[in-house]
Amino acid sequence: MSSLIDILPVLLAGLSSLILFINKKWRWNILAMAAIYVSVFWMVLQVWPTGLAVVKLIAGWMAGAILGSAIKEDSKLLIEDKKVEQRFKLVIVLIIWIFSFSIMQSIKIRLPIPDTLIWGGVLLIITGILQIGMSIRPIRIIFGLLTAFSGFEVLYAGVEQSVLVAGFLVIITLGISLVGVLFIQQEEGEIV
Amino acid sequence: MSAPIIWIGIPMIFSLILFFIRASRVITLIIGGGISAFLALLALTFKIESVFPLGPLSMEISSTLTILGRNFVITDSERFIVAFMFSMCAFWIFGSRISGTNSFFVPNVLAIITLFVAALSVQPFLYAALIIEIAVLISIPIFFQRGQPVKQGIIRFLVFQTLAIPFILFSGWGFAAAPSSINSQATYFQAGVLLAIGLGLWLAIFPFHTWVPLLARDGHPYSAGFILSMLPTTILIFFLDFLNTFSWLREQSILLSISQNLGIVMIVMGGLFAAFQRELTRLIGYAVMVEIGFSLLAMSLNQIIGWQSYILVMIPRIIGIAICTLAISIWKNKELNMDIDGFHGEFYKSTFAMVGFLVGWFTFSGLPLLPGFPTKLPILIGLSQITLTSIIFVSIGLFGLFVAGFRFLAIIFSTRNNEDKIETESLLQKIFFSFGVVLLLAMGIFPSLVLNPFLEILSAFANLN
Numbered sequence: 248m249s250s251l252i253d254i255l256p257v258l259l260a261g262l263s264s265l266i267l268f269i270n271k272k273w274r275w276n277i278l279a280m281a282a283i284y285v286s287v288f289w290m291v292l293q294v295w296p297t298g299l300a301v302v303k304l305i306a307g308w309m310a311g312a313i314l315g316s317a318i319k320e321d322s323k324l325l326i327e328d329k330k331v332e333q334r335f336k337l338v339i340v341l342i343i344w345i346f347s348f349s350i351m352q353s354i355k356i357r358l359p360i361p362d363t364l365i366w367g368g369v370l371l372i373i374t375g376i377l378q379i380g381m382s383i384r385p386i387r388i389i390f391g392l393l394t395a396f397s398g399f400e401v402l403y404a405g406v407e408q409s410v411l412v413a414g415f416l417v418i419i420t421l422g423i424s425l426v427g428v429l430f431i432q433q434e435e436g437e438i439v
Numbered sequence: 440m441s442a443p444i445i446w447i448g449i450p451m452i453f454s455l456i457l458f459f460i461r462a463s464r465v466i467t468l469i470i471g472g473g474i475s476a477f478l479a480l481l482a483l484t485f486k487i488e489s490v491f492p493l494g495p496l497s498m499e500i501s502s503t504l505t506i507l508g509r510n511f512v513i514t515d516s517e518r519f520i521v522a523f524m525f526s527m528c529a530f531w532i533f534g535s536r537i538s539g540t541n542s543f544f545v546p547n548v549l550a551i552i553t554l555f556v557a558a559l560s561v562q563p564f565l566y567a568a569l570i571i572e573i574a575v576l577i578s579i580p581i582f583f584q585r586g587q588p589v590k591q592g593i594i595r596f597l598v599f600q601t602l603a604i605p606f607i608l609f610s611g612w613g614f615a616a617a618p619s620s621i622n623s624q625a626t627y628f629q630a631g632v633l634l635a636i637g638l639g640l641w642l643a644i645f646p647f648h649t650w651v652p653l654l655a656r657d658g659h660p661y662s663a664g665f666i667l668s669m670l671p672t673t674i675l676i677f678f679l680d681f682l683n684t685f686s687w688l689r690e691q692s693i694l695l696s697i698s699q700n701l702g703i704v705m706i707v708m709g710g711l712f713a714a715f716q717r718e719l720t721r722l723i724g725y726a727v728m729v730e731i732g733f734s735l736l737a738m739s740l741n742q743i744i745g746w747q748s749y750i751l752v753m754i755p756r757i758i759g760i761a762i763c764t765l766a767i768s769i770w771k772n773k774e775l776n777m778d779i780d781g782f783h784g785e786f787y788k789s790t791f792a793m794v795g796f797l798v799g800w801f802t803f804s805g806l807p808l809l810p811g812f813p814t815k816l817p818i819l820i821g822l823s824q825i826t827l828t829s830i831i832f833v834s835i836g837l838f839g840l841f842v843a844g845f846r847f848l849a850i851i852f853s854t855r856n857n858e859d860k861i862e863t864e865s866l867l868q869k870i871f872f873s874f875g876v877v878l879l880l881a882m883g884i885f886p887s888l889v890l891n892p893f894l895e896i897l898s899a900f901a902n903l904n
Binding site: 357372376379385388392395396399402403406407409410411412414415416418419422423425426429430433434 | 506507508509566569570572573576577579580583587588589594597598601602604605608609612616626629
């Protein structure tokens with residue numbers, strides 16, 4: 248039985264990925280991303296030493312900062328949320344979460360890692376893939392990719408503790424966010 | 440001095456320097472192409488793990504470099520793979536001179552090839568997945584075209600390649616964990632399924648093939664051509680390493696049968712889509728699908744002739760894609776309509792580019808006297824010994840490529856109202872296309888002389904010989 252302190256990061260991951268998915272306000276998105284990486288750090292802390300786990304938190308926050316610094320106040324990328332769309336997305340996420348909790352048991356048999364890591368990882372992967380699948384705008388897809396990839400990082404942390412792998416995963420996280428910045432600049436016609 | 444420092448460290452430093460001076464296009468091209476050609480020559484001539492006398496001094500190149508507890512190893516038998524990768528890098532970089540690619544192309548291509556070499560040399564080799572993903576991320580800027588928004592093909596390419604990583608890494612973990620597992624047979628099977636999905640996403644194998652024609656259409660044609668040729672080549676060599684290490688995998692008849700069926704599906708789909716495709720840029724995507732299908736078929740033979748063909752089909756494929764996408768880039772730069780109906784009488788305006796494109800295209804189709812024929816024929820002969828039905832389907836796919844080629848041929852010679860003026864192509868353009876055409880013809884007419892030396896690549900995979 249997992250303690251409350253172990254379940255809290257799963258709840259945080261679920262809530263923040265939900266905000267990232269249904270809310271299009273730029274600042275909220277960056278805050279939600281930062282919260283996702285706090286939850287990733289918290290979950291990974293169960294299997295990794297603090298020094299190594301904190302790398303994920305820093306990398307995630309840096310990725311958020313990189314994306315956050317690329318958007319301008321008057322950008323045409325800033326768009327308003329539609330209530331109907333948000334409600335629809337909320338329902339879809341809830342259905343997918345119920346589905347994901349139904350497959351947890353079969354994953355648990357195959358993956359010898361703590362339950363909370365499986366819950367958090369699968370939750371993030373599924374929400375991320377949902378965001379990739381339901382978005383057209385490149386930057387929303389980048390958010391989806393980062394969410395799904397952070398979920399994978401949680402699961403993989405349970406089976407692999409290599410420093411080199413952790414380093415590569417950091418490079419990939421930052422790389423995805425830099426590609427996001429390039430997408431933003433290309434959309435705004437800034438790239439030569 | 441170790442081999443990974445020479446063939447990974449040095450080109451990576453050069454790519455960083457070139458990135459900062461990328462505005463000087465000619466200088467970056469000369470340095471980038473020059474260093475690639477030099478490293479290819481070095482790989483062909485220097486032996487790893489042996490002593491070289493340098494006047495009064497002597498130098499030994501060791502094979503291993505250890506970083507954070509993991510090894511990067513380039514053995515003497517892998518020199519040919521390194522030489523092959525860097526020679527192709529030089530080929531693509533020099534070709535970019537007339538293609539109109541953006542300023543990111545040369546530094547990023549050098550970095551990508553270096554990362555591919557790193558991916559093929561890292562041990563445990565499953566970490567290659569992470570290095571390949573970094574290469575994919577670096578490749579994104581080379582697709583951008585001035586004044587155009589980010590298009591679906593580029594995004595889908597990024598998404599599919601990124602989603603492949605978890606599958607490959609977990610399959611690696613599964614293969615490592617299986618021997619000590621209570622139910623090792625089931626663990627092996629699950630790892631195999633994950634590997635198949637990961638490779639499917641990486642290599643754009645059906646049903647994950649959708650990004651290939653989209654990338655060919657949406658990215659810069661020459662940049663897309665580079666990725667569509669070099670990424671599958673690296674992944675196919677990586678997979679060869681996989682099959683070489685896990686011998687039992689080659690004995691799984693289900694794997695061979697799945698690979699054969701998927702290969703046929705890829706060839707039939709690619710060929711049929713190409714036959715009905717009107718947009719020239721997407722045609723290349725379908726040709727790539729057919730080529731990947733042939734690689735899967737070669738693998739499914741699981742014989743020495745299959746492994747040799749597996750290597751040999753890669754060479755004309757890369758040259759063919761390069762020459763075809765170079766021609767498309769030039770036409771796109773001239774703002775020609777990419778629908779094939781827009782090419783009426785184009786043969787008279789850009790003869791060299793057109794001949795280059797056709798020679799490249801009919802190389803994919805397997806036309807005799809071109810290198811697609813001697814490299815694909817052993818696969819078809821090997822397949823015919825297993826089943827004849829498959830040959831019929833493969834022929835349908837190849838026929839589709841022929842139909843597309845002849846349809847294009849019919850259009851380019853026909854003129855409308857004699858309104859087309861004769862235009863001249865630049866000398867550089869003529870030289871590039873002539874070189875490509877002569878290279879392909881030489882490979883097609885003298886395959887044992889020009890292509891067979893590439894079989895040295897197989898020496899790195901002792902269990903497959």
